[in-house]
Amino acid sequence: QKEVEQDPGPLSVPEGAIVSLNCTYSNSAFQYFMWYRQYSRKGPELLMYTYSSGNKEDGRFTAQVDKSSKYISLFIRDSQPSDSATYLCAMSVDSSGGSYIPTFGRGTSLIVHP
Amino acid sequence: DTGVSQDPRHKITKRGQNVTFRCDPISEHNRLYWYRQTLGQGPEFLTYFQNEAQLEKSRLLSDRFSAERPKGSFSTLEIQRTEQGDSAMYLCASSFGRLDGELFFGEGSRLTVL
Numbered sequence: 733q734k735e736v737e738q739d740p741g742p743l744s745v746p747e748g749a750i751v752s753l754n755c756t757y758s759n760s761a762f763q764y765f766m767w768y769r770q771y772s773r774k775g776p777e778l779l780m781y782t783y784s785s786g787n788k789e790d791g792r793f794t795a796q797v798d799k800s801s802k803y804i805s806l807f808i809r810d811s812q813p814s815d816s817a818t819y820l821c822a823m824s825v826d827s828s829g830g831s832y833i834p835t836f837g838r839g840t841s842l843i844v845h846p
Numbered sequence: 847d848t849g850v851s852q853d854p855r856h857k858i859t860k861r862g863q864n865v866t867f868r869c870d871p872i873s874e875h876n877r878l879y880w881y882r883q884t885l886g887q888g889p890e891f892l893t894y895f896q897n898e899a900q901l902e903k904s905r906l907l908s909d910r911f912s913a914e915r916p917k918g919s920f921s922t923l924e925i926q927r928t929e930q931g932d933s934a935m936y937l938c939a940s941s942f943g944r945l946d947g948e949l950f951f952g953e954g955s956r957l958t959v960l
Contacts (some may be wrong), residue, residue: 740886766948775850775937775951776889820888833879833902834949836888 735759738821738837747846751808755821755837758802762823765797766834767806770818779819780806811844818842848872850952852938858958859928866924867955871940878921879949880913881937889937895921928959 738755745751753767763784768776780795782788782804788795794807804823808815818841822834851870859865871878876897881889892911894902897918910928915921925932935956939949 736888738888773953775939775953776949777951778948781948822888833891833894835891836881838886838888 733758735835736821736823736837739840740838742841742843744843744845745811747811747813747844749811749844751806751811751815751842751844753806753808753819753821753840753842755804755823756802757804757823759823759825759835760799760802761825762835763826764824764832764834765795765804766822767793767795768820768822768836770820770839772817776820808842811842813844813846816842816844850938850940850950852936852952852955854955855953856956856958858960860960861928861930863928864924864926865928865957866922867936867938867957869921869923869938869940869952871920871938872942872950875940875942875950876918877941878915879939879941880921880923881939883935883937883954884933892923892936925957928957930959933957933959 736757765782767780769779770776782795782797785797785799792809796805818839820839821837824834853868878895880892883889893913895915910926913923935954937954939951
């Protein structure tokens, strides 16, 4: 079993839909939770960053972390065709405890059609 | 442009040849990471530098792979005696460390081994 599990999709939605992307993980030491967006043939770029549990909102994007369930989510409101990309979750332990090397999920491919 | 740059962007080589990739991180970043990504998978950690010190290497990293970061600036990743299984995108990322796990990625170097 991988440390970080993510459904690869593809997830196809109409423009304007609310999108929910999710990851589960097994390492309870993870404290930093991130979402990266990767367009085809490009490197990943950081989208959202959350420390420990809770919610974080940035424009149309909301990240949620539920450490008790080892489950994180990314919600995209009013999705646009330009949101079509692969969304990678990533997580790392607190650097004071050792490694600060993010572990990535395999990514979910999102297609938003007009 | 002051982002992470990687060179070459695409390398085609024959099995058994050696290849070298170069990464120039964002200038004030002291942390540098190499990841490998294959189609449909998330980035897989290879190795990590803090300044010029190589602090971690993945257990999955074959001894055919070597990385350096002389003087804590640019980094090189060399693969000796390439195999077809080495075909992948090699991603370099850098970080200043203010937010653990906030990596800035380059656009990657795609390796095709024939």
